[in-house]
Amino acid sequence: MPTRLKWLSIVRSPVGATATVLVLLLALLAVFAPLIWGAQAEAIDTSGTQQGPSAEHLLGTDALGRDVLARVLIATQLSVALAVIAVVIGVTVGTLLGTAPSVLPRWAGRLVVGIVNIAVAFPGLLLALFFAVIFGVGTTGAVLAIGFAMAPGFARLTQTMSAAIAGRDFISAARAAGVSRLRVLIRHVLPNIAEPLIVNATVAAGGALLAFAGLSFLGIGVQVPAYDWGKLLGEGLNRIYINPAAAFGPAVAVIVAGLAFNLLGETAASVAGGRVTIGRWTLPPRPQPTTRAVPAFSTVSVGTILSIENLRVSYPTPSGLVHPVRGVSFEVREGEALGVVGESGSGKSLTALAASRLIEPPGVVDADRLEFNGIQMLTAPEKTIRGLLGTSLAMVFQDPMTSFNPTRRIGSQLAEAAQEHQGMSKKEAMKRAVKQLQAVRVPAATRRAEQYPHEFSGGMRQRAMIAMGLMNSPKLIIADEPTTALDVTVQRQVLRLLERVRTDTNAAILLISHDIAVISQSCERVLVMYAGRVVEDLPTAELYTGARHPYTRALLEVVPDLDTDREQPLGVIPGRPPAPGEVPLGCAFAARCPLATAQCREADPELEIHRDKHRVACWNPVESDTRVTLPELTAAAHTEAAPVATVGGAQ
Amino acid sequence: MSELRFDHVSVRYGSRSTGLTAVDDVSLTIPSGSVVGLVGESGSGKSTLARAAIGLAPVTGGTITLDGVDVTTLRRRHPIQMVFQDPFSSLDPRMTIGESIAEMIPRGTFSSAAAKRAEVGRLLKLVNLDPDRAGSLPGALSGGQRQRIGLARALAARPEVIIADEITSALDVSVQGSVLNLVRDVCAELELTMLFISHNLSVVRYLSDYIAVMYLGHIVELGPVDEVLNNAKHPYTRELLASVPTRNGNLLAVDPAAPLDVEPADPHHPPSGCRFNPRCPIGPLVHPERQICVQSAPQLPTTPGHATACHFAELTKDRLPQPFEPAW
Numbered sequence: 005m006p007t008r009l010k011w012l013s014i015v016r017s018p019v020g021a022t023a024t025v026l027v028l029l030l031a032l033l034a035v036f037a038p039l040i041w042g043a044q045a046e047a048i049d050t051s052g053t054q055q056g057p058s059a060e061h062l063l064g065t066d067a068l069g070r071d072v073l074a075r076v077l078i079a080t081q082l083s084v085a086l087a088v089i090a091v092v093i094g095v096t097v098g099t100l101l102g103t104a105p106s107v108l109p110r111w112a113g114r115l116v117v118g119i120v121n122i123a124v125a126f127p128g129l130l131l132a133l134f135f136a137v138i139f140g141v142g143t144t145g146a147v148l149a150i151g152f153a154m155a156p157g158f159a160r161l162t163q164t165m166s167a168a169i170a171g172r173d174f175i176s177a178a179r180a181a182g183v184s185r186l187r188v189l190i191r192h193v194l195p196n197i198a199e200p201l202i203v204n205a206t207v208a209a210g211g212a213l214l215a216f217a218g219l220s221f222l223g224i225g226v227q228v229p230a231y232d233w234g235k236l237l238g239e240g241l242n243r244i245y246i247n248p249a250a251a252f253g254p255a256v257a258v259i260v261a262g263l264a265f266n267l268l269g270e271t272a273a274s275v276a277g278g279r280v281t282i283g284r285w286t287l288p289p290r291p292q293p294t295t296r297a298v299p300a301f302s303t304v305s306v307g308t309i310l311s312i313e314n315l316r317v318s319y320p321t322p323s324g325l326v327h328p329v330r331g332v333s334f335e336v337r338e339g340e341a342l343g344v345v346g347e348s349g350s351g352k353s354l355t356a357l358a359a360s361r362l363i364e365p366p367g368v369v370d371a372d373r374l375e376f377n378g379i380q381m382l383t384a385p386e387k388t389i390r391g392l393l394g395t396s397l398a399m400v401f402q403d404p405m406t407s408f409n410p411t412r413r414i415g416s417q418l419a420e421a422a423q424e425h426q427g428m429s430k431k432e433a434m435k436r437a438v439k440q441l442q443a444v445r446v447p448a449a450t451r452r453a454e455q456y457p458h459e460f461s462g463g464m465r466q467r468a469m470i471a472m473g474l475m476n477s478p479k480l481i482i483a484d485e486p487t488t489a490l491d492v493t494v495q496r497q498v499l500r501l502l503e504r505v506r507t508d509t510n511a512a513i514l515l516i517s518h519d520i521a522v523i524s525q526s527c528e529r530v531l532v533m534y535a536g537r538v539v540e541d542l543p544t545a546e547l548y549t550g551a552r553h554p555y556t557r558a559l560l561e562v563v564p565d566l567d568t569d570r571e572q573p574l575g576v577i578p579g580r581p582p583a584p585g586e587v588p589l590g591c592a593f594a595a596r597c598p599l600a601t602a603q604c605r606e607a608d609p610e611l612e613i614h615r616d617k618h619r620v621a622c623w624n625p626v627e628s629d630t631r632v633t634l635p636e637l638t639a640a641a642h643t644e645a646a647p648v649a650t651v652g653g654a655q
Numbered sequence: 656m657s658e659l660r661f662d663h664v665s666v667r668y669g670s671r672s673t674g675l676t677a678v679d680d681v682s683l684t685i686p687s688g689s690v691v692g693l694v695g696e697s698g699s700g701k702s703t704l705a706r707a708a709i710g711l712a713p714v715t716g717g718t719i720t721l722d723g724v725d726v727t728t729l730r731r732r733h734p735i736q737m738v739f740q741d742p743f744s745s746l747d748p749r750m751t752i753g754e755s756i757a758e759m760i761p762r763g764t765f766s767s768a769a770a771k772r773a774e775v776g777r778l779l780k781l782v783n784l785d786p787d788r789a790g791s792l793p794g795a796l797s798g799g800q801r802q803r804i805g806l807a808r809a810l811a812a813r814p815e816v817i818i819a820d821e822i823t824s825a826l827d828v829s830v831q832g833s834v835l836n837l838v839r840d841v842c843a844e845l846e847l848t849m850l851f852i853s854h855n856l857s858v859v860r861y862l863s864d865y866i867a868v869m870y871l872g873h874i875v876e877l878g879p880v881d882e883v884l885n886n887a888k889h890p891y892t893r894e895l896l897a898s899v900p901t902r903n904g905n906l907l908a909v910d911p912a913a914p915l916d917v918e919p920a921d922p923h924h925p926p927s928g929c930r931f932n933p934r935c936p937i938g939p940l941v942h943p944e945r946q947i948c949v950q951s952a953p954q955l956p957t958t959p960g961h962a963t964a965c966h967f968a969e970l971t972k973d974r975l976p977q978p979f980e981p982a983w
Contacts, residue, residue, distance in 0.1 A: 172745075173739035173740070173741060176706075176737070180710065180733065181812050191750075192747050347827040348827055491696035492696075492899060493894055500907055518828065525906040525907065548902050562832045564860075566856065566884065573832075573836045580829070
């Protein structure tokens, strides 16, 4: 997202727009109010002191007969200026303190961190009062006090953010090249933390404004003859029974200005954090199921556990609706191990999530048929779906750490599944949990059931996740890259475990992986996905000899094996897959395909039955015994050219 | 000549009681102009060893030398450069790729800004990227392109040794090949010495002349790549080889004798003796009489050629997993 567009989106939200207008108004007032109302605010009128509101003096007059409204407007300058100066002091000192540890020698750095930690523990206002006493009563003292009181907070913020940046590899690279620590700080760290720092400073300005009002109100801030809102509020409050408006005016000013800064900062923070999206999306009406010939499985046959026809997943984007999954049809039979393979962005994970109704809005799932174990998943009520997940449908994700609650013991999390869905007693459920942990070969299961997720290694967590899925005898286990984060030896153990579960319980397995070798070793059938569609569906036994889609062939070619010829360059598929919003008109693979013809660029081939148990979507399928020669390794093959011939949106 | 030598190197983090020895007494020589592949599971210390060579990890014992010169004394020159794993965190998102590359050019190499720009263009061309892209930000590039920039940036420092740490593990397979081809071509052309780290044995085999297998901070097997892979002697190397998904392999095959599903050892509390003994299919778990594995750590022989740190390395010959037919 371009930075300028991003910041513009602050103004697009109603809160952001209001806050921006208010802050601009404050700035204008601060500059011009003394020029316009200066004389009026200083005009002493001894005949009209302590008056209430009138047409001439909207907020009345003060003890010397001066117009309160004019004084409130003029006080904007001092109030805002003091707040801004204090924030500048706070941010500067804070950033210096926060970044010092990364430049100073180690012992000095620790000392600074220690001091900052102690200072952070003090309440800000207490610190400000403490400094106000040190620097003396008066405007300068107040500015310094509030500025320094803010510094520890910013120091901590800077420290935390720099620490996060310092762990990134580009810092390591710069250090390895001998770039000095100061230069790393200035060139790499500061620019990358500037954004949140500025956002926080804006919020802090609102706080500073209130703090000054407080100090002046207490009489240790701005001193006569100068005045800010706090001072005026103090004066007004003394006469609140005579003229409430004199207190009301500065109070409103403080609240409005404080809110304006805070809201602007908050909106900016949410934009910077990616919580606000550009513009407004109108969700298009649900696409009508298209009546197109579905080549296979027109009726659900006996023994089919999952049946999907023409599944589409759509997401709205600023440039229109995109379809990361575009008409996927397949079935999973009882006890079958089906693999789905594809590169990142091919839609394989979304297909799995859509099949279990786990796509979150604004994503839209649509299909001619989405049937699991006899239940129509698209029309079934939310409650039925929730009952399915964790009982007859188990999900295993790539990172089991995020799938477990880190604050609860593994055993009780497993037991909960059985208590919830089978009405078991706690004791029974716990027994079953231990039994399942044993079944997935977690060593010392009784003891480990008492442990927390972080005490498990990656492989053991993945086992526990599978055990959780098995608590309620599932009919289908959807495993989305279950071994990608694991070492090869552990990967092998997890794949063996899934295989054992399948043979023992006759549960079907839908295994999603980017690694075609893993799929070929652990599944009976494989779906090859490309750009949101299934391009080939065949038994894994035929994969290396009978694959007919050029993409499947190319995938098999490019993966180095333990007997790859080391004298030859590795195979490369030139170009890269089209982004979901840029799918070309014809076959999505045509731009990278060595066999593409004019027909391929005009019409998208259907997934058609090639022969028994083998479907392929290609106009020019490869003959079984011919070898697809990938383009010679040239400079052209190196460059990942953008896909040619793209049409906006896929509609 | 640019021989990188690790001599009894140890890297220890943390205090005496809670610390962790990530690399323990490792000796490894990378001959000039050759590629050594380093494999091992996560936590085996392979990345730590590499980071120690470029000063990003504290060397607490032993020395790392480049042509006999201690690398920690090379303050002005930076002849060892690294290409990082994650193409998304290894480039400063706020710097153009030209600036990122130019930052690595040693100071004083070029007098004018124009000459520096020309050098950046040359480096981009070297990694098969359009020199006109020097002005783009990393956000506009694909993962494969970023990895090329990572290589160009490393080359900008005029290194003699390149350390490649899992450079393709974050890439899609269709892109992986082009990056590996490039690394191989560039290293051959510039006669660079390389330490290539990966958990993927097929990739390591494709690129390396020698291979070193690490397990829990130790090198357990070392030798010319074909020797080690065709005639693996350490049971851990054998287990690794059996776990590689290949078209002819059989991942679901089960070795009935091997202790199955043992948890990887905790690097904070490494087992006594041979660190692989709690998982070893030829160790004390299977053969109770082999107590030597628990009592003493096998040493890696210092003789040149194929070396194995195992008390029973010679007995492993016929211990390959039994063939196993899957149900279909």
